[in-house]
Amino acid sequence: MIITANKDFTAWGEFFADDNVAVPIVDRLIHHSHIFMLGGESYRLKHKRER
16 A cells, blocks of 8 residues: 655644544554655646746
8 A cells, every 4th residue: 555645744633633533543554664755846846837
């Protein structure tokens, strides 16, 4: 399963009712998983500015 998000795990409480819901969901998703944190400028915004 691949899940992508543009928010840090600490901000996932904004998507759910509150942090009491987000914490167990994140805990189960990241248990035994590989996490890749990518940074940098948005590819879409970069090309939009070039037009």
